[in-house]
Every structure is written in structure tokens, then in C-alpha cells.
Amino acid sequence: MAEMTYIQAISDALRLEMRRDPRVFVLGEDVGVYGGAFKVSLGFQEEFGPWRVIDTPLSETAIVGGATGAALMGLRPVAEMQFADFISCAWDHLVTVAAKQFFRARTPVPIVVRLPSGGGFSGGPFHSQNPETSFAHIPGLKIVCPSTPHDAKGLLAMSIEDPNPVLFFEHKHLYRRIKGEVPEDRYTVPFGHARVHRPGDDATIITWGAMVHTAAEAADELAKEGFEAEVIDLRTLVPWDKERVLEGVQRCSKVLVLHEDTRTAGFGAEIAATIAEEAFEHLDAPVVRITAPDTPAPFAPPLEKAYIPQVEDVVTALRELAAY
Amino acid sequence: MAVREAEPVGSLQEVKEVGLDREDLLAMYRSMLITRGLEERGHILYKQGKIPGSFYTGRGNEAASVGVATAMGPSDVGTPLHRDMGVHVVRGMEPWRVFANYMGREDGPTRGRDGNVHMAMPELGLHTMVSHLPAMLPVATGMALAFKIRGDRRVALGWFGEGSAGRGDAHEAMNFAGVRQLPMVFICDNNQWAYSTPTYLSYPVDHIADRAAAYGFEGVVVDGTDVLAVYREAKRAIEKAREGGGPTLLECLTLRMEGHAVHDDAFYVPKEMFERWAAYDPIERYRSWLYDHAELTEDEESELTATVKRLLNDALDRAEASPQPDPATLEGGVFASVEDLDTPHHK
Numbered sequence: 186m187a188e189m190t191y192i193q194a195i196s197d198a199l200r201l202e203m204r205r206d207p208r209v210f211v212l213g214e215d216v217g218v219y220g221g222a223f224k225v226s227l228g229f230q231e232e233f234g235p236w237r238v239i240d241t242p243l244s245e246t247a248i249v250g251g252a253t254g255a256a257l258m259g260l261r262p263v264a265e266m267q268f269a270d271f272i273s274c275a276w277d278h279l280v281t282v283a284a285k286q287f288f289r290a291r292t293p294v295p296i297v298v299r300l301p302s303g304g305g306f307s308g309g310p311f312h313s314q315n316p317e318t319s320f321a322h323i324p325g326l327k328i329v330c331p332s333t334p335h336d337a338k339g340l341l342a343m344s345i346e347d348p349n350p351v352l353f354f355e356h357k358h359l360y361r362r363i364k365g366e367v368p369e370d371r372y373t374v375p376f377g378h379a380r381v382h383r384p385g386d387d388a389t390i391i392t393w394g395a396m397v398h399t400a401a402e403a404a405d406e407l408a409k410e411g412f413e414a415e416v417i418d419l420r421t422l423v424p425w426d427k428e429r430v431l432e433g434v435q436r437c438s439k440v441l442v443l444h445e446d447t448r449t450a451g452f453g454a455e456i457a458a459t460i461a462e463e464a465f466e467h468l469d470a471p472v473v474r475i476t477a478p479d480t481p482a483p484f485a486p487p488l489e490k491a492y493i494p495q496v497e498d499v500v501t502a503l504r505e506l507a508a509y
Numbered sequence: 510m511a512v513r514e515a516e517p518v519g520s521l522q523e524v525k526e527v528g529l530d531r532e533d534l535l536a537m538y539r540s541m542l543i544t545r546g547l548e549e550r551g552h553i554l555y556k557q558g559k560i561p562g563s564f565y566t567g568r569g570n571e572a573a574s575v576g577v578a579t580a581m582g583p584s585d586v587g588t589p590l591h592r593d594m595g596v597h598v599v600r601g602m603e604p605w606r607v608f609a610n611y612m613g614r615e616d617g618p619t620r621g622r623d624g625n626v627h628m629a630m631p632e633l634g635l636h637t638m639v640s641h642l643p644a645m646l647p648v649a650t651g652m653a654l655a656f657k658i659r660g661d662r663r664v665a666l667g668w669f670g671e672g673s674a675g676r677g678d679a680h681e682a683m684n685f686a687g688v689r690q691l692p693m694v695f696i697c698d699n700n701q702w703a704y705s706t707p708t709y710l711s712y713p714v715d716h717i718a719d720r721a722a723a724y725g726f727e728g729v730v731v732d733g734t735d736v737l738a739v740y741r742e743a744k745r746a747i748e749k750a751r752e753g754g755g756p757t758l759l760e761c762l763t764l765r766m767e768g769h770a771v772h773d774d775a776f777y778v779p780k781e782m783f784e785r786w787a788a789y790d791p792i793e794r795y796r797s798w799l800y801d802h803a804e805l806t807e808d809e810e811s812e813l814t815a816t817v818k819r820l821l822n823d824a825l826d827r828a829e830a831s832p833q834p835d836p837a838t839l840e841g842g843v844f845a846s847v848e849d850l851d852t853p854h855h856k
Contacts, residue, residue: 210658236658242688247647247681254651254665257636258586260658262651277678281641282648289623290637293845324843348845 189367192360194334195299196225198341199263201371203233206261209345212239212248213265213299222267223301223360245274252296253283253350261345262296269302269354270314283350284325293348297341303395303445304482304493305358313482313489315394315446317354321422321455327351327376328422332397334365336420339374346373356395363398377424385413388506389433391456392443393419396494400443403499412507414441422452430456431464438469439506445493448476470509473502512718512728518737521802527741534803535813537579537599537736541571541792542817544595547604550821551611555771559829560611562624567592569734569766570698572791575599576739577666577696577761580747586634586652587666588645591626592698592765596668600633604821608828621834622842642673646682646695653691653750664692664750671760672703674717683758687724690755694746695721697758698733700765705777721758733761734789737798763791 189197202209210233211226217240220227230238241248245266252262266272272279275298283294304313321328327349331337337355344351383401385408390400397418404414417433419425434440440460442453457472475494483492518524524534548566555564567574574595581587581600589596597607602618610617610628618628619637629635636652638645649667656663669679674697686693697717701708714720721728731742739761746757764786768775799805 212654239654239689242681242684244681244685246678247650247685250644250647250678250682251651251654251685254648254653255655255658256651257631257648258652258655260655277641277644278647281639282644285639286637287845287849288842289619289627290629290631291620291842291849292631292636293849295845295850327844346847348847348850 186366187369188364189334190361191334191337191355191363192223192225194338194367195341195355196227197367198338199225200229200232202342202345203229203237205371208259209261209263210237210239211263211265212241212252214241214243214248214267216240216265221265223357225265225299245271246278249275249278249296249298250282252298253278253286253294256294256296257292263299263345264296265299267301268312269300269316270311272298272300272316279320279326279350279352280323284323287349288325294350295348297344297351297353300352300354301357302354303356303358304489305395307484307486307489308482309484310481315354315444317352317422318446318450318452320352321452325350326423328354329376329420330354330356330393330422331420332356332359332382332394332418334363334367336374336380338367339372340420342371343373343376347376354394358395359398374420376421377426378420379426379429380418380420381415382418383416385415386437387412388414388439388441388503389437390414390416390441390443390499391419391430391433392416393422394445396443396445399494399496400499402496403503406496406500407503407507410507412503414503427459431460434460434464435467438467439509440468441473441475441499441502441506443475443494443499445477447479448474449479451476470506473506475499475502512716512721512730515729515731515738515742517732517735518741524737527744529740531803533579534799535809537575537740538795538799539813539817540575540579540595540598541736541795542814543598543604543820544571544575545792546817546821547594547598547607550825551608552771554608554611561613564611564771565591565625565769566767567594569763569786569791570700571595572736572795573698573733573739573761573763576736577743577759580740580743581634581666582664582747582751584634585664585666585747586636588636588638588649588668589629590638590642590645590668590670590698592670592700593668594626597629597635600635602630602633604824605827606630608824609831612828613834614828614831615834616828616831643667643669643676643678643682646678647685650682650686650691650693653686653693654689656692657689662751664694664747666694666696666747668696668698670703671697671699671701671708671717672706672711675711683720683724683756686756687726690753692750692753693756694743694750695756695758696743697760698763699760700763702765702769702775702778704769704773716760718758718760724756726756726758728758728760730760730762733763734791734794736791736795
């Protein structure tokens, strides 16, 4: 075991995959000499050469479309968007080509697109978004959102191994803030298995990404008042661990769904609807959703604080749930 | 680097110099007949209500598609579009599979998941188009990138039209391919009409191929109704790419001889334009050439025509016998499993 930051774990996973499988290569803007916008591939070009760590023109369409073509020819591309926000420029290539190619033509498209996402540092409207739900709605794409260094490493290895297009949302605010024990060897974390980040029986908080840590802080606060909320980290949204969520609902009877993405038609709505369909009789209170409001991500610190769900927001909601 | 306008091919001697023997010449003619026959019969099937959705043909583009595909090497790959039936035919897709795909049957390459010319067989080196033209250009560029990374002596061909040349995908694909000097050939089927939009509203220069200079490679315009000239230019571009010479943009100039799709009577195309181009019907033109230069005989021709007719009749029967896809299988095919990887095309 070694202590690593979240970003070191991502870098480590990628390096190990490239060492064990010559088909794996990286492409994106500034990924070579510069090592990527956040330095995930720093030093990779020296180790793997310029044809496995490919600096592309500023061309998101060519990056994702190119990854798709290379995958169809048997390679395992890992494409980097500098910010998840820029994936909108390659929407067609994920949604129109990669997501549908296996369904139509039986040709798997094993690509990974790494998407540095999320806010918390005044990135403004174009460097802070959490677009995972837009893609969760598209059949054929897998959606991964790790919250810890351990999961980031194991889920990235799994993403590269998976025979489908995988969108790997790595939360920028966790990059250097979150550290944890990480096995030094390669391992995978399977998709569709939620993780209990914090145990509890009084309420179940369902979340992913950076909000896992927000939820845990709030739950610790409520524990002082004798109310123990569990924090379920979904880890992957497609597929998502419906069984584990429903089990928590049945046991705790009170539910809080938390995400950093905006509210309307967010993935929380899917979770709440599923609970209403399949565990309605077990609920002791209405499902609570805490999300960003339906606005673009703002720039100024007080606005951003109002936009991103804060520990206090979750604490308040948990108190209300406790009292219900 | 100005665009080069290719000369027509004249004599049998010239043809031999570019590597075609008489058997090849007849095979190309046969492919063109099958191509047109498939689409003519598809049109009838559509009118009979046997084809759901819409129906598209590539009438007028038979020489361009057959000429380019004949120039491809066995391990080369491509992403042909809806006017390029000839590419599928040359690469070996059996006609009954085409009819089965038209009709949405289980034995079509997409097993009823997609329709009309949205089909390809990866084992033949072809990958299925999407409607969002020219989205397959960056994909083909990625195929060429894979070949470059691995050092394969293979070439990727990406097709687009003069209409879809307006979209950013064309720019990003050509720019990336040019920067990296990838083993790739861009084929522009310039049939002069993007649905109802004429060329002067699609692009402001003389030729789409003029753009190649901006990406650091050669642009060539060829008469897309001259199958031998198309073959010669495609062969040249493909072998240049294979030898490390980088991409070429080959623009095949034709006229779309029918509407955008079967519902469209193309009223907006001037009548004189159709009449002028009808004199350059690719099949008729090649047939005359074969009589004049390759000693095609009437017996040979009638035998060839009869064979193609039989082939298509049998294909139609076989496709109509193909089952409808089972709705119970619908949800099973969204995600690939590990067993689906490393199939023959994945190499």
C-alpha cells in the first residue's frame, strides 16, 4: 500500500495499464510534453514514446472520433478532455457513433474518455460542470465517477478493460485534496457495485464523486446528535447499483439523494423515481434531493458556494429528515 | 500545392500499366451492374411496401464507388456512405445481405437495428456509417492512426460528400491526418447536390479538393463517371499512403441522378443538367469502353447480365426468407461483453 492523492492514483492506473498492454495509448491536447492540463500523464511520453502519448490539435471531435476508429482497429485508446465541459464538442462522436456502434454493427468500441469535472475553485460556467447525467441518458455509454484514490485507480483499470465506451469523470476538486491508501499493484474495481463510505441506519444518503465527502462530513455532524446516516457512494452511474440503494431504503426508510450536477432531470431524479416505484412502502419521509440549482455554474466565490451543495445544506436536510 | 485535375484513362495499355488485367476489368463491370441492380430492385421493394423507412440510392456514383473500392488492398479499411453501395459489393458483401438490411431482417448486417445503407461488414474491412455526415471521417482518421501507431502497412479510406464537407468533422479529420501524415485517403463523392443545396451554396471555391493544400497534402479531382480514372487515382493515393506519403483528398465529380431519397423528385435540379450528365452514365460509358478497348463481346455481356440477374433474384428470395428480428432480443445488444472483443476485425 502507498498513500496517494486522487490524481496520483489516476496517473498510476494509467501508467500500469500502458505497461501491461501495448494496445493502450493516450491522446489529447497537451498530454505529451506538458503532461496534460492537470499533469496526469506527466513523464509518460518519455516512458512510452510520442506515438503512445499523442498530442493532438485542439480538436475534441478528432480526439473522440479518432479514439473510436483506433478502438475499432483493436487498440485501447484513453482520450483526455482538458475539462469535462469540452466534451460537448465531441458529443456526436460519443452519442452518435461510439454509443450506438455495437448495437448497430456488433463492433465493440472500447474507448475511455477521461473527463476532469466539477467545481469548487471558481472555474466558472465552462470549467466546472458535471455533465454525467447527460450521458447517462444515452444507451451504450458507461459512466464512472470515483470519489477516492482507491476507486479512481481500480475503476480506471476497469474502464480500460471494459469493451464499451466509458466516460471517466474525475473530480478536479478531489485531485490533490483527497489522499488514501492505494495498493501498488494493478487491481480493478467492478462497475455497478456501490460502496458504503460511512455506515448508518437512520437515513441513507445516495451520492457519488466529490459529494461523497460532503455527505460524510454532514453525516459526522449529525452523528453528534445521535442520528446515523449511511453514505452510499454509487461509484458508477451506468450501471448503477439499484439493489444496494433499495436495500438502504428498506433498512433506513429515509433517503437523501445528493449530487453536484443541476437538479432538473439530474441522475437524482432517476434514483428518486426508482425508489418511488420499487420501495414506496418502505419510506417514512419523502425522498429529499439536494443538488445544484438549475443555473449555469457561476464564477464569483459567493455564487459558486450557493451553487454547489455545501455541508451545511446537507446537515439542514438531515435534521429535517431526522425530525420527520 | 494546387489541386490536380486527373486525365481520363484511354487505352487498354494505360489500364494494364495501372495493374488491371481483363478479368479485373470485367469484375469491375459486374460490380457496377450489381450495384445498380441492387438499388433498382430496392426501389421496387420500397414501392411494394417491403422496405420500412426511407430509401436512398447512389445512381450515378457506381463508377466512383467501384473504382475506389477496387483499388483498396485486402487489409485496408473504410467507412463508405449511402451513395457507395459499390464499395460493399466490391469488398464482397453478398447481395442478399443488402436486401435483408433494407427490409430490416435478422440476416442483414445490422439485424434490423439500422436500415437502408447504414450497414457494413467489419470482416470485409468496412464500418457502418451514421447519418451525421461526415462523422465517419474522424473515425477513419482514428483507424489510420492505429495503423501508424502499430506500423501496419494498411490504409484507411474515409468518404464524405461535398455537402458534409461543410461540417467541422471534415476539417478536424483532415487537419489531424495532415499533421500526423496518417495513411489515409479522403474520398469526396461530389454529386453536386446536398439534398436540394447546390454546390455554390455549399462551398466558395472551385473544388473541395482545393482544401487539401490547407492540410498539407495533395488534392485531386477526377471524373467520377470514369471508373478507370477513379481506379487509377485511388490506387495512386492508397499506395502513396501505404508507403508513408501521407493523406490525399480525392474528389470524384458526379451528378446525383435521383433525388436525395425516394420521396424527393429533385425538381430543383435543372432538367438540362440531368440530360447533360445522362450522357455520362458510368455504366454505359464503361460498357462502351469495354467494347472499344477490351474486346467485350455480346455473348460475354449477355452472360454477365444474366448472371447478375440470377444473383439478384436468388438474393431477393433468400432475403425475404430471412426472419424478422425478435423483439425479445432488443435490450440484449446495447453493451458489448468481453467475448465480443478481439473478433477478426479487431486487429
